[in-house]
Amino acid sequence: MRIVIADDSYLIREGTRRLLEDSGQADVLDAVGSGPDLVDAALRFRPDAVLTDIRMPPADETPGQAWVGHRTTTADGPSMEGIEAARAIKAARPEIGVVVLSQYVDETYAFELLRNGAHGVGYLLKDRIGDVDRMLHALHEVAAGGSVIDQRVVEALVARRARAENSPLASLSPRELDVLRDMAQGHGNAAIAATLRITESSVGKHVNSIFSKLGLSTETQQHRRVTAVLTFLRESGLTAG
Numbered sequence: 001m002r003i004v005i006a007d008d009s010y011l012i013r014e015g016t017r018r019l020l021e022d023s024g025q026a027d028v029l030d031a032v033g034s035g036p037d038l039v040d041a042a043l044r045f046r047p048d049a050v051l052t053d054i055r056m057p058p059a060d061e062t063p064g065q066a067w068v069g070h071r072t073t074t075a076d077g078p079s080m081e082g083i084e085a086a087r088a089i090k091a092a093r094p095e096i097g098v099v100v101l102s103q104y105v106d107e108t109y110a111f112e113l114l115r116n117g118a119h120g121v122g123y124l125l126k127d128r129i130g131d132v133d134r135m136l137h138a139l140h141e142v143a144a145g146g147s148v149i150d151q152r153v154v155e156a157l158v159a160r161r162a163r164a165e166n167s168p169l170a171s172l173s174p175r176e177l178d179v180l181r182d183m184a185q186g187h188g189n190a191a192i193a194a195t196l197r198i199t200e201s202s203v204g205k206h207v208n209s210i211f212s213k214l215g216l217s218t219e220t221q222q223h224r225r226v227t228a229v230l231t232f233l234r235e236s237g238l239t240a241g
Contacts, residue, residue: 001139004045005031006038006052006082007101012129016051019132026136035081035088042089042096048143049097050089051135053126054082054109083113086121094120097142099135101126110153118147125150168231171213179206184229 003026007013013031020026030041034056042050086098099122102109110123122138128150129135138148172180175196182192189207193200207225214231216224 001026001049001136001143002045002047003028003139004038004041004047004050006033006035006041006050006056006085007031008033008053008056012053016129019129020135023132023136026139035085038082038085039088039092042085043092046093047096049099049139050086051099051101051139052082052085054080054100054102054104054113056081080109080112083109086113087116090116090120095145096120097139097144098122099124099138099142099148101129103127105150105152110149114149118149120145120147122148123150123153124148125152168214172210176206176210176213179203180210180228180232183207183225184232 003020005013005016005020005028007016010033013033017028017031021028029045029047032038032041035052038050038052082100086100089096089098097120100113101124103126105125113121113123120142122142124135124138128138141148169177169180178196179192182195187195189200189203193203196203210228211224214228216227
């Protein structure tokens, strides 16, 4: 197989290159340290598959780089640049398989990677790097259009689904969720009505329905709005910050 590797750690990417090439089953065409460089290498070399870390520090972009995504930043530092690169590669060359490595069993990362489909996509935990046969199997699968998801990540995704189904927000209609999102941004009824292009009285009805479905009918109006917003932030996996 013809492979391109991306990891911001020189030691990891060169060690991975050696492991794959020593297996006799892979030819590593390039090993790069950023998302933009990965997209550029993938589009230039057109490998069978790419192997990338999920989180890398942003690289300075230059006009010649083939970066066509947007960065998703995280609260604690580097962006999910591997995921953005994977999306860009699949959008431009869907036949190229992508295996993303992460040191975290985080269903949010997996959801972001897989939300546009699992065709030709793999998600493995980074401790699989030492298991060359497992890595080669994953690369072969995605190159053939299949998908490989680490069992622990699957379990995390199933848990995420279960939480969503049991969430109080599951009872809200799409329009009520729109209203609650605007409430979470600090908007009053008049501003929400203008944003959603509905009447202020309709917003009031949606707000009262939200309070009722979330079991907040006995609190004061101000406390209900605050509690509803906190519920939305908590159940969405967000924070007030």
